[in-house]
Amino acid sequence: MAAPPAIPRRGLFIGGGWREPSLGRRLPVVNPATEATIGDIPAATGEDVELAVSAARDAFGHDGGRHWSRAPGAVRAKYLKAIAAKIKDKKSYLALLETLDSGKPLDEAAGDMEDVAACFEYYADLAEALDGKQRSPISLPMENFESYILKEPIGVVGLITPWNYPLLMATWKVAPALAAGCTAVLKPSELASLTCLELGGICAEIGLPPGVLNIITGLGPEAGAPLASHPHVDKIAFTGSTETGKRIMITASQMVKPVSLELGGKSPLIVFDDVDIDKAVEWAMFGCFANAGQVCSATSRLLLHEKIAKRFLDRLVAWAKSIKISDPLEEGCRLGSVVSEGQYQKIMKFISTARCEGATILYGGARPQHLKRGFFIEPTIITNVSTSNQIWREEVFGPVICVKEFRTEREAVELANNTHYGLAGAVISNDLERCERISKAIQSGIIWINCSQPCFVQAPWGGNKRSGFGRELGEWGLDNYLSVKQVTKYCSDEPYGWYRPPSKL
Numbered sequence: 001m002a003a004p005p006a007i008p009r010r011g012l013f014i015g016g017g018w019r020e021p022s023l024g025r026r027l028p029v030v031n032p033a034t035e036a037t038i039g040d041i042p043a044a045t046g047e048d049v050e051l052a053v054s055a056a057r058d059a060f061g062h063d064g065g066r067h068w069s070r071a072p073g074a075v076r077a078k079y080l081k082a083i084a085a086k087i088k089d090k091k092s093y094l095a096l097l098e099t100l101d102s103g104k105p106l107d108e109a110a111g112d113m114e115d116v117a118a119c120f121e122y123y124a125d126l127a128e129a130l131d132g133k134q135r136s137p138i139s140l141p142m143e144n145f146e147s148y149i150l151k152e153p154i155g156v157v158g159l160i161t162p163w164n165y166p167l168l169m170a171t172w173k174v175a176p177a178l179a180a181g182c183t184a185v186l187k188p189s190e191l192a193s194l195t196c197l198e199l200g201g202i203c204a205e206i207g208l209p210p211g212v213l214n215i216i217t218g219l220g221p222e223a224g225a226p227l228a229s230h231p232h233v234d235k236i237a238f239t240g241s242t243e244t245g246k247r248i249m250i251t252a253s254q255m256v257k258p259v260s261l262e263l264g265g266k267s268p269l270i271v272f273d274d275v276d277i278d279k280a281v282e283w284a285m286f287g288c289f290a291n292a293g294q295v296c297s298a299t300s301r302l303l304l305h306e307k308i309a310k311r312f313l314d315r316l317v318a319w320a321k322s323i324k325i326s327d328p329l330e331e332g333c334r335l336g337s338v339v340s341e342g343q344y345q346k347i348m349k350f351i352s353t354a355r356c357e358g359a360t361i362l363y364g365g366a367r368p369q370h371l372k373r374g375f376f377i378e379p380t381i382i383t384n385v386s387t388s389n390q391i392w393r394e395e396v397f398g399p400v401i402c403v404k405e406f407r408t409e410r411e412a413v414e415l416a417n418n419t420h421y422g423l424a425g426a427v428i429s430n431d432l433e434r435c436e437r438i439s440k441a442i443q444s445g446i447i448w449i450n451c452s453q454p455c456f457v458q459a460p461w462g463g464n465k466r467s468g469f470g471r472e473l474g475e476w477g478l479d480n481y482l483s484v485k486q487v488t489k490y491c492s493d494e495p496y497g498w499y500r501p502p503s504k505l
């Protein structure tokens with residue numbers, strides 16, 4: 001087992017340096033796998049938000065934007081590549097910090113750090129390519145006019161992120177925002193901020209111009225809300241719960257401020273009767289038990305064809321029993337703790353409500369007996385679920401899967417769409433035409449065929465319905481931070497000729 005590193009004591013990262021929070025307050029960092037307090041983070045308030053936004057605004061306009069916002073994309077790409085290189089150098093250390101902070105298995109945290117570096121590299125390439133996309137001409141129906149497009153950074157952006165993939169979710173916003181030429185204030189979740197603060201250290205090491213990225217930690221209402229409502233923040237990009245997303249949208253609407261929202265989900269996985277059962281079971285497990293089910297796109301509603309349901313569930317229970325649940329630093333751990341005591345209590349309440357509403361806890365539903373401390377929950381499989389049950393309707397954000405059977409393809413699609421959410425969906429079948437039909441019929445932003453959860457930086461990510469709007473990743477992720485300006489030129493020597501010239505006296 002890897003030896004835990006000392007937790008660095010960081011300040012807020014503002015204007016390229018570290019600052020103590022204005023009110024001098026700090027929040028404890030608790031390792032959810034041991035319940036021990038291992039450090040603390042600064043608790044920013046409105047005063048700190050002011051400083052961070054002002055630093056970002058100065059950096060945006062500094063020297064007429066020549067050093068950042070109006071610099072060639074190739075200049076910004078150099079910094080993004082340098083950040084990626086540092087992330088790679090520090091991968092093991094950052095993964096350890098992420099695990100200690102969030103409870104996720106060390107193998108998963110290491111994978112996240114690889115994805116973080118890849119995301120910075122990807123947006124470095126898009127920043128470079130942006131230069132070639134400037135002044136792209138628009139074809140017009142009148143020859144005495146010429147028009148072209150400028151893609152400009154939106155300005156100062158507020159980036160508010162959750163705890164489930166702390167550095168990765170921050171990177172999905174920071175990398176494209178910086179690639180576009182924006183300057184940013186990042187507010188990570190108070191439940192897991194350590195690696196985001198380390199990103200501040202990396203920015204200082206590589207010499208990112210001061211104020212281009214500012215990182216303020218603290219509570220949502222105290223640090224996130226003033227950022228969302230700040231009149232000098234030009235856009236808010238938010239990932240988190242649907243409830244907080246609604247609040248952000250209301251606040252932003254007062255200033256007609258653009259928002260992009262990546263919110264919760266309750267995604268379906270449909271399994272037909274023509275599949276290799278063990279292969280499908282593994283995807284069902286990965287779809288809902290990876291990261292202890294704390295995944296926005298978790299396929300937490302499992303729809304099984306009635307012909308295979310019994311066999312499938314027997315195998316699912318057998319596979320679930322074999323998951324190594326342990327301290328997330330232990331080698332081979334596949335289920336760590338959930339992020340906090342609050343999240344543990346919330347998940348347990350979902351399970352007890354499911355039981356009270358008549359559902360069956362087929363497997364799990366409790367703390368694993370061999371782990372006396374830490375916020376661990378067994379992988380939990382719930383059957384006899386009705387579509388009116390809370391466990392069917394609401395996002396649990398824990399290692400809990402609920403199951404229903406279906407007879408026909410139509411019934412499967414109806415059940416899949418029986419949700420206010422629309423982030424993702426998955427189908428497993430050997431009939432690829434059927435998979436294509438279902439891909440079109442499910443109302444969500446992402447569909448997986450014969451798998452669940454793989455995520456690539458090149459492909460768009462985002463939801464429909466109450467899972468939010470806007471798309472991150474890929475070129476769509478860059479567009480989130482660009483404003484499109486039309487420039488139209490009159491290019492004839494002739495007068496326009498709409499009005500008669502005044503008669504000469």
Ligand SMILES: NC(=O)c1ccc[n+]([C@@H]2O[C@H](COP(=O)([O-])OP(=O)(O)OC[C@H]3O[C@@H](n4cnc5c(N)ncnc54)[C@H](O)[C@@H]3O)[C@@H](O)[C@H]2O)c1
Nearest residue numbers: 161162163188189220224225240241244262263264265296
């Ligand atoms: N769609 C996606 O891509 C995606 C990805 C990851 C997580 N999520 C969702 O995130 C949720 C879990 O994350 P969470 O518990 O951190 O969500 P949350 O909404 O509680 O918090 C998210 C962030 O918002 C901040 N915040 C809280 N109240 C605020 C306020 N009033 N004003 C401004 N900021 C405020 C928090 O401090 C945190 O930084 C789940 O619903 C999950 O599905 C979605």
Ligand SMILES: C[N+](C)(C)CC=O
Nearest residue numbers: 164165295296297455
């Ligand atoms: C796509 N993923 C799993 C990294 C983030 C969603 O919570």
